[in-house]
Amino acid sequence: MPEPLLSIQNVVAGYGPIEALKGVSLNVRGGEIVTLIGANGAGKSSTLMCVSGLLRARKGTVHFDGADITGFKPHTIVEEGLAQVPEGRKIFPRLTVLENLELGAYLRRDKQAIKTDLEKMYHLFPILGERRKQLGGTLSGGEQQMLAIGRALMSRPKMLLMDEPSMGVAPILTAKIFATIRDLNREGMTILLVEQNAHLALKIAHRGYVIETGSIVLEDKAESLLNDPRVKEAYLGDDD
Amino acid sequence: MTNTEVFLQQMIIGLSNGMIIALIALGYTMVYGIIELINFAHGDLFMLGCFLALTILGALGIDAAYDPNSVSLAVLPLFIAVPAFCAIVNWSVDRFAYRPLRSAPRLAPLVSAIGVSFIFLNLGLFWGGLPMDVFNGGVAAAAPKDFPALVSRTNLLGESSNIIVRWNEVLVAMVTVPMMVGLSLIVRFTRIGKAMRAVAQNQTAARLMGIDVDRVIGATFLIGGALAGFASIVWASYNETIYFQMGFRVGMDAFTAAVLGGIGSLPGAVLGGVVIGIVRAMSEGYIAAEWTNVVVFTILVVVLTFRPSGLLGTPTREKV
Numbered sequence: 329m330p331e332p333l334l335s336i337q338n339v340v341a342g343y344g345p346i347e348a349l350k351g352v353s354l355n356v357r358g359g360e361i362v363t364l365i366g367a368n369g370a371g372k373s374s375t376l377m378c379v380s381g382l383l384r385a386r387k388g389t390v391h392f393d394g395a396d397i398t399g400f401k402p403h404t405i406v407e408e409g410l411a412q413v414p415e416g417r418k419i420f421p422r423l424t425v426l427e428n429l430e431l432g433a434y435l436r437r438d439k440q441a442i443k444t445d446l447e448k449m450y451h452l453f454p455i456l457g458e459r460r461k462q463l464g465g466t467l468s469g470g471e472q473q474m475l476a477i478g479r480a481l482m483s484r485p486k487m488l489l490m491d492e493p494s495m496g497v498a499p500i501l502t503a504k505i506f507a508t509i510r511d512l513n514r515e516g517m518t519i520l521l522v523e524q525n526a527h528l529a530l531k532i533a534h535r536g537y538v539i540e541t542g543s544i545v546l547e548d549k550a551e552s553l554l555n556d557p558r559v560k561e562a563y564l565g566d567d568d
Numbered sequence: 569m570t571n572t573e574v575f576l577q578q579m580i581i582g583l584s585n586g587m588i589i590a591l592i593a594l595g596y597t598m599v600y601g602i603i604e605l606i607n608f609a610h611g612d613l614f615m616l617g618c619f620l621a622l623t624i625l626g627a628l629g630i631d632a633a634y635d636p637n638s639v640s641l642a643v644l645p646l647f648i649a650v651p652a653f654c655a656i657v658n659w660s661v662d663r664f665a666y667r668p669l670r671s672a673p674r675l676a677p678l679v680s681a682i683g684v685s686f687i688f689l690n691l692g693l694f695w696g697g698l699p700m701d702v703f704n705g706g707v708a709a710a711a712p713k714d715f716p717a718l719v720s721r722t723n724l725l726g727e728s729s730n731i732i733v734r735w736n737e738v739l740v741a742m743v744t745v746p747m748m749v750g751l752s753l754i755v756r757f758t759r760i761g762k763a764m765r766a767v768a769q770n771q772t773a774a775r776l777m778g779i780d781v782d783r784v785i786g787a788t789f790l791i792g793g794a795l796a797g798f799a800s801i802v803w804a805s806y807n808e809t810i811y812f813q814m815g816f817r818v819g820m821d822a823f824t825a826a827v828l829g830g831i832g833s834l835p836g837a838v839l840g841g842v843v844i845g846i847v848r849a850m851s852e853g854y855i856a857a858e859w860t861n862v863v864v865f866t867i868l869v870v871v872l873t874f875r876p877s878g879l880l881g882t883p884t885r886e887k888v
Contacts, residue, residue: 380776406778418773420766422882431766434759435778483778 331394333358333487333518334379334410339388341378348374350542351388356487356520361513363521363529363550365563366539372522373415375539376489379520380412381405393486407435409486413493415522417476421465425456428464428475432482442482449478452508470501477508487518494525506532526563530554538563573730578853579846584737584806586845587744591799592822593829593837594751595658595792601832602768602788604674608681609661610796611819612688617654617800618810619695621646622715634716643718643739643801651797658793659786667782685815692812712811715804736806743802747795748838755834760787768832821848821864828868830881839879843867 332355341349349371356362366372377383379390381402389398397405411432420428429449433442450457453474459467464475473493480488493509494502502525510532513519523529530536530550538546538559546553553559569577592614599607628642636642665684669677697709719735755761763784766774775781803818804810825844829836844864851863871879 382772382775401780402775403778403780406776412776414773414776418770418776420769420773422769423762423765427762431762431774431777431779434763479777 330357332356332391333393334520335389335391336375336379337389337391339375339378339390340386341374341383342386343383348383348542349378349385352539352542352544353388354537354544354547356518358518359513359516360535361509361519361521361533363523363526363533363536364539365523365526365529365536365553365559367563368524369541370539371542372524372539373491374542376412376415376491376520376522379405379410379489403435406483406485409484410489411480411483411485411487412489413473413476413480413491415491415495417469417472419464419467419472419475419479421463423464424461425464425467425475426460428479429456429460429482432479433484435483445482445484449481452481453478468498468501469496470498470505473497473501473505474508477505481512485517487520488512490519490521492522492524494523494528502528526559527554527565530559569730574853577731578849580731580733580737582846582849583842584740584845585803585848586842587740588799588803588806588841589818589821589825589845590838590841591744591747591795591802592818593825593841594748594834595796596823596826597829597831597834597837598764598788598792600826601834602764602785603666603670603677605666605677605681606823607661607792608678608819609684609688610658610792611817611822612685612692612815613654613658613661613793614796614800614803614818614822615692615810615812615815616657616688616695617650617797618715618804618814619692619812620653621650621801621804622713622810623695623698624649625716630716636718636720643805646718646801647743647798650801651794654797654800655790655793658789658796662786662789667785670782689812689815692815696812710812712809715808715810717808718801718805740802740806743798747798751791751795752834754791760784764788821845824864824868828871828878830878833878833880833882836878836880843879 334356336352336354338351338353339349340347340351352371352375364372364375374383378385381400385398389396391397392408392410395408397408420431429446433445436442455471456475456478464472467475493505497505506528509519509521521529521533530553533550536548536550536553537544546559548556592610595610596607599605624646625642630642661684665680666677669680693709696713717736719739721734723729724733724735725731755764763779766777766779767781767784771781821844822841825840826837828843829840847864847867848860851860855863
């Protein structure tokens, strides 16, 4: 079994007196799509924030690509090759699409390669190419999500953390975005995907974890989780 | 003097002071834009810059009777030392007084800023008490000190003209305009400028881009401080007198300018500064100096009533 690319061990974290994560452990191997599903407030986003260094782990460790990155500053973690597409997209509303993408490449100095990558993003999401001069805030929810994904990819990460890419996005664009996530993975990108829409996430993921009130309660192959009666009842609804 | 001449003269004075106020206002607005803090110490930093400039002139053996032919070479060391001093002091204030309070409630750094303002004010008082040749009449610490004009006082329009344009006006334009153009180029096109705009719009997202937010905020204080340093040299040379409480007076004008123009907006700070400078000069020329503050703040209140986010400010932005 190869070393996992990302390994979270017994992470405890929270906000003030509230403990959002009560000892979360999960692994993502290189080339995988792993999804973390769970209800609102279960600790999905907190897990990603801990990995990105936005939330301090009180206990436990985070290892990425062989290095202990626990307690690293967020910008150092990006430098290590871990990019995040944050919840609610968090694009820069008063910067143009182009400037948003350029900021994704903030830590890179290879101007020529940045230019080629910009073209790649416009190819991946043609709408971004058409709107490159437009302010980020004028895009629709789905377009902003594409911009957030493109922006994260601009750092040429080894791994992508994605927080609720379907949130506030029209269904037709959601399908497009999930197809893109699958394509990115086929080209070799490792992805940790947090989703409330468990059905969508499990369909494209290799493996999945279920988180409830700050603890991992289930872990299995994605298709097993899709057929697991507990998951079906709690997260998948009837025949959604 | 004809009516037109009076008007033009006041316009020239107002525009010059306004440009300097704008330079200081940029320091307020940049810091507010990026961390939503009103840096009350900024005006007093400007005052310290003036005192450093005077001290350097004293060390160079220049006194108040000094009258250069055109532009004095003494301005060169001033233009290096004073902005550098103000930039470093401003950076240090952020590093040691504001940064530790970054995640505290917003009132905490604000009170801290008022505290730093008082520290600077008293440093200025102490500094003004130092016996030094250039401090004309100088041992009374609180007394205004004469500041020599760094440039010739001859009228560029000829001695017979009623309107006076001195080298000082030229100096003000030569310093303030390139500073403003330079700043807007930095903010628009450079890596640090883009990082500054990103941090101002969404700090979390900026962190996720790999931006070291603390460093970017530090750079903002550095730049704002340097601008205040340049402003202090030209203000002192233009107005030829400095005193330890000037930071409050001029700082209040600059802060008002930033709010009038729309705090957080760079062009707004420049517009606000120019408007305040001209309004002050007109009020002093046509009404009376005692009424100037009343006029300025009445205009502020009226503008904010109809445009709460200032002349060029973006309407209330929400932070998620």
